[in-house]
Amino acid sequence: MDETATSEVLRFKDVSLRFDETPALDHVSFAMNAGETRVVFGAAGSGKTMMLKTAVGLEKPDSGRVILFGEDVTDFQESALFKIRAKVGILFQEGGLFDSMNIADNVAYPLLNQQVLNQRTRRNGDGPLSEADIDAKVLQTLNFVELGSTLQKYPSEVSGGMRRRVGIARAVVTEPPLVLYDSPTAGLDPITANLIIHLLIKERDSRNTAAILVTHRYQDGHLMANFRYNPDSGQIEPAVADGVKTKFFVMNEGRLVFEGTETELRASQDVYVRKFVKY
Amino acid sequence: MLDFLKSWIETFQEFLFLAARAFRNIFRSPHYADDIFIQMDVIGVGSLPIVILIGFFSGIIMGLQMGRALTTYGAQEQIGQIVAISLVREFGPVLTALLVAGRNASGIASEIGSMKVTEQIDAMRALGTDPIQKLVTPRLIALMVVLPLLTIIADFIGLIGGALISVGLLNITWSFYWSSAWRALIYQDLFQGLLKPFLFAIIISLVGCLYGMRTTGGTQGVGRATTQAVVVSSIWIFVITSFIDPLFF
Numbered sequence: 001m002d003e004t005a006t007s008e009v010l011r012f013k014d015v016s017l018r019f020d021e022t023p024a025l026d027h028v029s030f031a032m033n034a035g036e037t038r039v040v041f042g043a044a045g046s047g048k049t050m051m052l053k054t055a056v057g058l059e060k061p062d063s064g065r066v067i068l069f070g071e072d073v074t075d076f077q078e079s080a081l082f083k084i085r086a087k088v089g090i091l092f093q094e095g096g097l098f099d100s101m102n103i104a105d106n107v108a109y110p111l112l113n114q115q116v117l118n119q120r121t122r123r124n125g126d127g128p129l130s131e132a133d134i135d136a137k138v139l140q141t142l143n144f145v146e147l148g149s150t151l152q153k154y155p156s157e158v159s160g161g162m163r164r165r166v167g168i169a170r171a172v173v174t175e176p177p178l179v180l181y182d183s184p185t186a187g188l189d190p191i192t193a194n195l196i197i198h199l200l201i202k203e204r205d206s207r208n209t210a211a212i213l214v215t216h217r218y219q220d221g222h223l224m225a226n227f228r229y230n231p232d233s234g235q236i237e238p239a240v241a242d243g244v245k246t247k248f249f250v251m252n253e254g255r256l257v258f259e260g261t262e263t264e265l266r267a268s269q270d271v272y273v274r275k276f277v278k279y
Numbered sequence: 280m281l282d283f284l285k286s287w288i289e290t291f292q293e294f295l296f297l298a299a300r301a302f303r304n305i306f307r308s309p310h311y312a313d314d315i316f317i318q319m320d321v322i323g324v325g326s327l328p329i330v331i332l333i334g335f336f337s338g339i340i341m342g343l344q345m346g347r348a349l350t351t352y353g354a355q356e357q358i359g360q361i362v363a364i365s366l367v368r369e370f371g372p373v374l375t376a377l378l379v380a381g382r383n384a385s386g387i388a389s390e391i392g393s394m395k396v397t398e399q400i401d402a403m404r405a406l407g408t409d410p411i412q413k414l415v416t417p418r419l420i421a422l423m424v425v426l427p428l429l430t431i432i433a434d435f436i437g438l439i440g441g442a443l444i445s446v447g448l449l450n451i452t453w454s455f456y457w458s459s460a461w462r463a464l465i466y467q468d469l470f471q472g473l474l475k476p477f478l479f480a481i482i483i484s485l486v487g488c489l490y491g492m493r494t495t496g497g498t499q500g501v502g503r504a505t506t507q508a509v510v511v512s513s514i515w516i517f518v519i520t521s522f523i524d525p526l527f528f
Contacts, residue, residue, distance in 0.1 A: 090402070096397065
């Protein structure tokens with residue numbers, strides 16, 4: 001395996017997916033490496049969510065290949081996908097929190113259920129994480145999203161913004177190398193939306209996580225591309241140079257119609273692409 | 280017409296795949312014992328009052344209608360036999376299954392459907408849990424256990440209802456009613472009376488789960504899935520009955 005392949009976390013090779021006659025993904029190809037960020041813009045129904053779901057095998061492509069952490073997962077059985085999904089955190093558009101469980105149990109769920117992860121975290125061969133270890137990890141992760149005091153509440157008892165933060169906590173509690181965020185700021189007020197993006201930046205820069213952020217808000221992408229988390233001050237601050245770690249995608253009717261840096265996005269003369277650029 | 284047939288065949292195919300996976304999971308780890316007991320409580324204990332009520336009144340109605348007809352021929356002493364055979368072979372299993380379908384196929388479809396539209400099912404898959412193992416198999420096992428038990432209770436309560444009418448209106452003694460009812464039943468009747476609820480349990484649980492899992496279109500879709508689950512499971516209850524009855528004719 002060459003150097004590129006080892007650092008590559010996700011690759012789409014000419015992936016297409018249709019529902020009846022409607023294309024959800026239309027010959028989509030891209031690749032991203034460890035530690036990189038992709039910000040995906042697009043109108044409703046343009047295939048953004050399907051791209052994320054296809055990446056982890058929740059939807060099977062009609063054609064093309066999906067390579068996740070160097071493995072071609074396109075034809076994987078569900079049971080085989082469980083193993084590789086343990087390396088990916090997902091925040092769903094609708095939250096996807098289990099409403100029959102309290103917040104602590106929701107965040108603990110991946111720790112308890114991802115068998116591969118349990119095996120990986122066995123300590124000195126004496127079994128999986130103990131209950132105390134799990135409780136500590138859950139509290140630490142909820143503190144990370146500033147919700148350490150809501151352990152016993154149910155998802156229905158907290159605000160929409162708090163539910164998104166719980167969703168982020170659940171997505172990152174296992175410290176996956178790739179995290180997919182589906183519209184984490186949709187429907188939130190600007191203050192809460194900025195808080196969420198700050199948390200994503202903090203999560204990304206604390207552990208050098210690769211991330212795909214689906215969003216309608218240009219500001220979200222701008223923040224992701226131009227700000228970084230300073231662990232010394234604990235604050236978000238302007239990044240000196242992002243290089244090409246953050247790239248922008250624009251999707252239209254299942255097609256990837258733009259791929260490039262923020263500068264290239266701003267310079268684009270495409271009418272559709274320009275709709276997503278707001279200063 | 281062709282599209283309708285195609286969609287019906289596709290649904291039936293999905294049902295068979297779901298059934299195969301749900302049954303296979305009974306013998307596979309992990310087993311969610313807590314979920315099975317919760318479902319037994321929700322479905323079994325939760326349905327008990329309504330099953331008792333309907334069982335009792337179906338016994339009374341049967342006693343009244345059969346009693347009237349039998350009295351015409353002076354054969355009212357046959358009431359215990361007729362109520363016992365009708366209830367144990369047919370009405371007990373079918374009425375109980377219809378009640379449980381109305382109450383629980385809808386409940387299962389709406390619960391799983393809500394989970395589907397709020398992406399909880401996708402989240403479950405993404406977090407390493409097979410939703411069929413976690414949601415479908417426990418409901419299948421729970422119903423296969425509790426529906427025969429509910430049917431036995433409904434049969435017994437129905438017989439009590441029939442006894443009250445026989446003793447109160449037809450001048451038949453309590454002991455004569457019970458001895459004629461008991462003597463009328465053969466093992467084949469009991470086998471038929473327990474085989475049906477077992478098969479109905481499979482239908483109700485899997486149809487509820489299938490329509491829940493197929494839910495699309497937000498809350499409106501949940502409502503649609505709930506209605507379809509009740510209608511389809513009710514139809515299948517009658518279809519299965521009409522296939523089983525000739526086997527024991």
